[in-house]
Amino acid sequence: MSNHGHDPARVHAHGSTGQYVTGYLISLVLTIIPLLFVLTHSLSRTGLVVTIMVTAVLQFFVQLFLFMHIRQKQDGGPHWHGMGMVLGVVIALTIVGGSIWVMSFNEQVQ
Amino acid sequence: MEYRLASSKGHAEHHNPGPINQLGFWLFLISDCLLFASIFACYAILNTHTDGGQGAKELFDVPIFVTETFLLLTSSFTSGLAMLALQKGKKAALLNWLVITAILGAGFIGLEVSEFANLVADGATISRSAFLTSFFTLVGTHGCHVTFGLIWMITLMVQIKKRGINAKTTNKVGLFSLYWHFLDAIWIFIFSVVYLMGVM
The missing domain is CATH 1.20.5 (Single alpha-helices involved in coiled-coils or other helix-helix interfaces)
Structure with a gap:
């Protein structure tokens, strides 16, 4: 704990390639799903709005958790x-x- | 203050401004979130007020906004890869990923500027209707953020090239990548609420 100041890599130690690739792929899928529904008009208006909002919120969480590492605490504070x-x-x-x-x-x- | 005392025992701030800077930057992002929430609220109310002019369905071009979305999403991913290169201390890889991120971001801004120019040429100016005022304000504010991010990225690349990877540049790249991911998170809602709901 006492020497963390000398190690710049600890600032963001929790990211991994796998995490970023997973986040990117999930984001792509969550972008394409509402897009296809909108382009093919295969749902009612309410159904479309719900699908668009649910996929948007899920993708927001992907950014927060997999890309921005919001769960990562700084040194136990x-x-x-x-x-x-x-x-x-x-x-x-x-x-x-x-x-x-x-x-x-x-x-x-x- | 309590945060820094609890986290560093009052010693490490001389070497690494990381944790307290990170917290401050998160607070900025959260307040920026509230700025966007306010202009999203305006857009949500005013998007039907077209004053007899063209609405979202006639104005928005699907291939253009879809390309913008994929460019920004991919640049968010590549800025994450830049962070990984930074953690491994690979200066060349870090600079390469930052250059790729900047090119993707510039592509996004280029498309957005041409989209705005086409709208204006079509007579859909910011003063045409309340719908267009709220549209240009919301999307334009996001575009300004991305443009600022591009300038920030260029200054970071110059610093890393000159001074290499040290505690200071590490901290700066960390904050930048948070900012860039955040801009993509805001764009998800612009893509969903403004564009997808506009053309559905």
Whole structure:
């Protein structure tokens, strides 16, 4: 623990080639799946929206976990950036969801 | 502060600014996430407000935005490979992967600029409708981030070429790769919400 400052490689020690290749392949598949459904119109409108959002969120997790190594803690300290990201996502969802919800009353007040 | 004390026993910061810099950079990414959430909210509300002009379905070109997506996704992957080369201390491989990442990123920006130019030539300017205002703001903000990333990448390549792999450049490349992966994560939602839902 005491000599970690002398070893720059420890900054990001958890990535491996396998992890990046896996992440890349999963991302490709998760990009192609909604694209094919949209181009072939093989689902209802709601079905398409659900498929697009589910694959997008899954791919977001691939980036966070396999590429950005969000689970990797720095030298045993509290997991600040993981907690921050959870808070950030909660606020982001509140901004987007709340705005759409509030503005859905637009027709009623005009 | 507590974070640094807990993590380094108040000693290592002279040699390696890594952990506290990383935490600070994560906080920047999270706040950037909120910036994008706000303009996504605008787009989600305004995307139907076309003022009688052309909508997403008429304007967006499937091959172009799909190519953009694959370019950025692949560049996110190659920036990860640059990180691996860095960890192994391979300077030449690190520089090569950074060059490939930069070329892919430049390809993405080139396509986006030509896409915007075509839209404007079509009369779909930023002031045409609320839909187009929110579209150009959202996609343009992401494009500005990518452009900044390209400039950052070039300065990193110059530094690594001159000074080699040391604690400082290692830390900088680590932060850069986080930034680049983050931009791809944001693009996933632009691809899904703006383009895929636009043309479906």
